[in-house]
Amino acid sequence: MTTLEYVLLGLLAREPLSGYDLAQQIKTRVAFFWRAQHGQIYPALARMERAGLVVYEFVAQAERPNKKIYRPTEAGIAALRAWLTTPVEIAPARDELVLRAYCIWLADRAGTIALFREHERLHRERLALYERNQGWMAREWGERVHDPNSPHFASYIAIERGIGSERAYAEWCGWVAAQLEQTAAANER
Amino acid sequence: MTTLEYVLLGLLAREPLSGYDLAQQIKTRVAFFWRAQHGQIYPALARMERAGLVVYEFVAQAERPNKKIYRPTEAGIAALRAWLTTPVEIAPARDELVLRAYCIWLADRAGTIALFREHERLHRERLALYERNQGWMAREWGERVHDPNSPHFASYIAIERGIGSERAYAEWCGWVAAQLEQTAAANER
DNA sequence: AGAGCCATGTAACCGGTTACATGATTAG
DNA sequence: CTAATCATGTAACCGGTTACATGGCTCT
Numbered sequence: 001m002t003t004l005e006y007v008l009l010g011l012l013a014r015e016p017l018s019g020y021d022l023a024q025q026i027k028t029r030v031a032f033f034w035r036a037q038h039g040q041i042y043p044a045l046a047r048m049e050r051a052g053l054v055v056y057e058f059v060a061q062a063e064r065p066n067k068k069i070y071r072p073t074e075a076g077i078a079a080l081r082a083w084l085t086t087p088v089e090i091a092p093a094r095d096e097l098v099l100r101a102y103c104i105w106l107a108d109r110a111g112t113i114a115l116f117r118e119h120e121r122l123h124r125e126r127l128a129l130y131e132r133n134q135g136w137m138a139r140e141w142g143e144r145v146h147d148p149n150s151p152h153f154a155s156y157i158a159i160e161r162g163i164g165s166e167r168a169y170a171e172w173c174g175w176v177a178a179q180l181e182q183t184a185a186a187n188e189r
Numbered sequence: 190m191t192t193l194e195y196v197l198l199g200l201l202a203r204e205p206l207s208g209y210d211l212a213q214q215i216k217t218r219v220a221f222f223w224r225a226q227h228g229q230i231y232p233a234l235a236r237m238e239r240a241g242l243v244v245y246e247f248v249a250q251a252e253r254p255n256k257k258i259y260r261p262t263e264a265g266i267a268a269l270r271a272w273l274t275t276p277v278e279i280a281p282a283r284d285e286l287v288l289r290a291y292c293i294w295l296a297d298r299a300g301t302i303a304l305f306r307e308h309e310r311l312h313r314e315r316l317a318l319y320e321r322n323q324g325w326m327a328r329e330w331g332e333r334v335h336d337p338n339s340p341h342f343a344s345y346i347a348i349e350r351g352i353g354s355e356r357a358y359a360e361w362c363g364w365v366a367a368q369l370e371q372t373a374a375a376n377e378r
Numbered sequence: 379a380g381a382g383c384c385a386t387g388t389a390a391c392c393g394g395t396t397a398c399a400t401g402a403t404t405a406g
Numbered sequence: 407c408t409a410a411t412c413a414t415g416t417a418a419c420c421g422g423t424t425a426c427a428t429g430g431c432t433c434t
């Protein structure tokens with residue numbers, strides 16, 4: 001089983017969805033820790049259906065294309081549960097911006113400052129988005145965001161990771177840009 | 190050109206190396222933002238050589254296998270320089286541990302706590318490693334770590350990203366584990 | 379005797395991305 | 407009239423991982 005299949009199971013365990021819905025939810029709700037396009041999702045669902053991890057209900061629609069609403073089987077939930085506490089490899093991220101940093105001594109100064117300031121902005125933007133999102137959860141879901149048996153708790157702690165990640169990244173970008181600006185200013189004097 | 194080719198150019202711009210050396214350096218020096226095995230590196234070097242971005246000197250050795258020491262050509266350096274300030278996509282990381290968190294409401298409590306405490310430990314270990322590494326740079330290289338024209342500055346700011354990243358990750362793992370432990374304790378009362 | 383390092387290369391495989399394909403409905 | 411949304415599927419491609427292949431030297 002691929003990790004994507006567990007992502008799909010995890011989403012379907014919350015609510016039954018079509019392949020199209022899954023693609024949307026991955027884009028909007030879990031994009032900060034996973035991504036997948038429909039070209040990958042549909043074959044995965046077919047595999048999982050054959051393996052008995054999910055079943056679908058065919059829904060004929062008049063004014064839109066027909067669709068298949070998938071939900072996990074008991075075997076699917078059991079497979080997900082069993083997988084959840086198995087060891088996780090820390091996947092060393094491939095980060096192009098850190099690569100630029102590692103080669104920064106060769107680069108054009110002004111262009112580099114612009115690049116890092118731009119990324120600082122992007123990450124602060126995301127940070128604000130995630131914080132608004134978490135605030136909404138707290139308001140909307142109340143105490144359930146602290147109940148480990150609720151999916152709302154799960155959403156809450158996951159987005160907390162997004163927030164910490166973006167904050168640390170934005171701060172680093174700003175710190176790098178500031179260092180470059182400082183020495184640029186010193187040289188002009 | 191693939192990103193790996195720029196990684197290799199970036200390393201070769203610092204000092205000429207063999208394919209084997211490059212694999213070692215990627216494992217030891219830049220693993221926190223990139224990785225690659227020799228099965229990918231050798232074909233990449235051959236492509237770059239054909240494209241005129243690098244040249245190699247053949248070194249015959251008596252007691253070890255012969256090797257090829259690569260160094261970038263002027264065209265190679267120019268290509269790297271030009272690429273360094275081009276826009277960077279923020280690649281949404283695929284993070285399996287956050288996926289576990291997102292499904293945590295289905296998981297076994299004790300196993301989950303163990304998983305997150307283990308990752309907290311792993312990230313604190315890496316954090317300590319990177320901090321020692323940065324400390325060594327500061328002692329060994331002195332003022333050069335603040336000179337944007339020096340590769341030492343580049344190494345210094347890159348590892349700073351590793352430090353910030355690991356610290357934020359470890360803190361999140363600890364925070365998640367603490368939340369789970371808290372409610373586990375409350376239920377026992 | 380066997381494991382591990384140095385050193386280079388190829389081949390099979392696999393996950394993921396992008397593009398191709400279809401087609402009705404709705405909003406600008 | 408055009409673009410976007412809903413909805414599903416396949417095929418080509420590409421980057422990256424793992425395994426196959428070779429072979430001498432050194433250390434335990």
